[in-house]
Amino acid sequence: MQSKFTVQVDSFQKISKIQNAWSVGDFKALLTIMDFDDDVDAMDAGELREMCMMSLSDLKPEDAAAVVLTHSFPTLSRGKVEQISHDMMDEHCWEEYPDCLYHERFFNAYSLLREAFNGKFAKPAGVEIALTVTAAHSEDMTIFDDSLHSSIVRILASGQGDDALINRLYEEQIQGKYFPEAKGIVWQLKQIADNGLSRQFSLVSSYFWLEFFEQVDEFKAVSHADSAA
Known part of the structure; x- marks a missing residue:
């Protein structure tokens, strides 16, 4: 009824962007994917975030997107991650990806990447x-x-x-x-x-x-x- x-x-x-969408653990994981050599456990939250953003911005946009997607979507295949990472520059995955249960994670990915690349990615x-x-x-x-x-x-x-x-x-x-x-x-x-x-x-x-x-x-x-x- x-x-x-x-x-x-x-x-x-x-x-x-969503406040506190990215945690200290997330930044550590992203730095690990990027083979960051320094001791991340010795860094405070602000340093971790700054180092993560700098490391992402040193990559090509599609490579940085692949790093973020690898962490955000552990069940996606490598091929799918590579495909989406190239599409992200032109597509609004937080709206368009077929499975809406992924949309929030895409929204957060765009927010982080847009900041790292000074607006090169679409504004979610x-x-x-x-x-x-x-x-x-x-x-x-x-x-x-x-x-x-x-x-x-x-x-x-x-x-x-x-x-x-x-x-x-x-x-x-x-x-x-x-x-x-x-x-x-x-x-x-x-x-x-x-x-x-x-x-x-x-x-x-x-x-x-x-x-x-x-x-x-x-x-x-x-x-x-x-x-x-």
């Missing part, structure tokens, strides 16, 4: 949004306890109408019982307030999916939780 909601768009901000387009979701009945709010990502993505799809790309590509999952791709559409999601019949959420996603809400203050939507396996 579909639950009905009123959704308020509290804030909408375009972003080109993401969004940070805060939403307040309100229902008439308390039982409707339980869908967020059962399957948060799927429920929120269904709300965002419902708010855009049937002709929106998300609805055309994922109609079966949106209407159905299970939506495994939801975490590839909304990358980061957390509940930041619970006031009974309303809850506030913050999320990070691609501008590609959620551009519609840049000009929207409030909308009606329906949603449901995934069904238990």
Whole structure:
């Protein structure tokens, strides 16, 4: 059964990078792939990041991209990494790669490479949004306890109408019982307030999916939780 909601768009901000997307461990791993000789364990976080960025910028752009992709996508074959690393200069993989579950990692890869090469790579387009979701009945709010990502993505799809790309590509999952791709559409999601019949959420996603809400203050939507396996 579909639950009905009123959704308020509290804030909408375009972003080109996600804070703290790259950790000390990530920088160490990237330097290791680049055969960096110095003792990385002796460096603090700032030094590691600076050395990593310098080492990437010393490479050809496609070679630097291959380093970042090798670390970010350990299951991709070497041939696939080489192919994508050459395509990245012209393609927006954080939007276009067939498997949306890879999109956040591509977004972070572009952010890092764009910084290392002073804008030579495409500027990734993401969004940070805060939403307040309100229902008439308390039982409707339980869908967020059962399957948060799927429920929120269904709300965002419902708010855009049937002709929106998300609805055309994922109609079966949106209407159905299970939506495994939801975490590839909304990358980061957390509940930041619970006031009974309303809850506030913050999320990070691609501008590609959620551009519609840049000009929207409030909308009606329906949603449901995934069904238990």
